Amino acid sequence: xxxxxxxxxxxxxxxxxxxxxxxxxxxxxxxxxxxxxxxxxxxxxxxxxxxxxxxxxxxxxxxxxxxxxxxxxxxxxxxxxxxxxxxxxxxxxxxxxxxxxxxxxxxxxxxxxxxxxxxxxxxxxxxxxxxxxxxxxxxxxxxxxxxxxxxxxxxxxxxxxxxxxxxxxxxxxxxxxxxxxxxxxxxxxxxxxxxxxxxxxxxxxxxxxxxxxxxxxxxxxxxxxxxxxxxxxxxxxxxxxx
Numbered sequence: 001x002x003x004x005x006x007x008x009x010x011x012x013x014x015x016x017x018x019x020x021x022x023x024x025x026x027x028x029x030x031x032x033x034x035x036x037x038x039x040x041x042x043x044x045x046x047x048x049x050x051x052x053x054x055x056x057x058x059x060x061x062x063x064x065x066x067x068x069x070x071x072x073x074x075x076x077x078x079x080x081x082x083x084x085x086x087x088x089x090x091x092x093x094x095x096x097x098x099x100x101x102x103x104x105x106x107x108x109x110x111x112x113x114x115x116x117x118x119x120x121x122x123x124x125x126x127x128x129x130x131x132x133x134x135x136x137x138x139x140x141x142x143x144x145x146x147x148x149x150x151x152x153x154x155x156x157x158x159x160x161x162x163x164x165x166x167x168x169x170x171x172x173x174x175x176x177x178x179x180x181x182x183x184x185x186x187x188x189x190x191x192x193x194x195x196x197x198x199x200x201x202x203x204x205x206x207x208x209x210x211x212x213x214x215x216x217x218x219x220x221x222x223x224x225x226x227x228x229x230x231x232x233x234x235x236x237x238x239x240x241x242x
Contacts, residue, residue: 001026004049004119008032009039009065010081011057019052022108036060043069048076050115055082055093063093070097075149075162077118079111094199097163100190121190137172140236142220144172153211154237163188164207171221171231180228204229 006028010016013034020030033039036059043051043065051069055062066078080093080101093101099121100114135147141154149165151158160168166188171179179187181197189199208215219235 001028001116004028005047006030006115007039007042007048007051009036009043009051009057009062010054011035012054018108019111022112026112034058036062036065040065040068043076044072047074050077050079050118052079052081052111052115053098055080063096066093066098067096070162075165077122079114079118081106094189095202097161117190121187137169139172139175139231139233140238142172142236144169158210160207160210164203164210167203168207168231171229175231175233178224178227178230183228200229 001023004023004027006023008016008019008030010019010032011034016032016034020032023030031042033042036057039053039057039062040060043053053062053065057065060068062080062082066080069076069078077099078097080098081104082093082101083104099118102111102114135145137144137146142151143153144151146169149162151160151165151168158168167184170184170188181200184200185197204221205215208218208221211220212218220232221229222232222235223229
């Protein structure tokens with residue numbers, strides 16, 4: 001946690017103070033916003049290593065703030081704090097780009113473990129780039145720049161959300177491998193719960209809509225029935241070289 005910049009958007013001061021105390025003791029730089037207006041302003045005002053975001057806030061809700069943050073080019077992990085028990089709220093949070101959620105009441109140690117897990121996933125995603133000294137992946141005319149978090153197909157920039165980019169990057173790192181939905185959920189979202197596998201399906205459909213000529217008959221990201229999905233490198237046209 002050393003020198004990590006953490007934004008806590010939480011209207012319960014006692015809880016915010018408790019979290020701030022623990023994260024500060026671990027060496028993090030912690031900023032607190034008590035309502036949605038201040039939370040939205042701070043979330044978009046600077047770069048954070050993670051945002052802990054309550055869903056129910058005075059002013060803009062945590063889900064609204066999450067949507068706004070995900071419209072920015074720079075990616076920041078978001079962990080939702082929610083007292084809502086419905087599956088819909090949790091799934092909606094994941095669908096709009098949250099990386100994880102925890103339901104109140106929770107133990108501080110569990111929350112810290114969740115935050116550490118998010119950081120580990122980010123480190124795992126960046127490790128192959130550091131080892132190869134390369135920020136680019138090229139599969140035919142599909143190109144991914146991991147440093148700028150941008151992707152293009154046949155020279156056309158793909159307008160991807162942060163989660164869509166992470167999903168495509170995961171496929172491109174192991175082209176041809178079939179991933180079960182639960183594997184994708186665990187690797188990209190950090191979840192292994194069967195109840196959220198339709199989150200993977202919806203993101204696959206959105207990714208296909210942005211990549212495929214005919215999304216209803218996909219050629220690039222294909223379904224392996226009874227197993228999961230894979231990126232088929234054989235169907236991606238090769239770049240023309242002079």
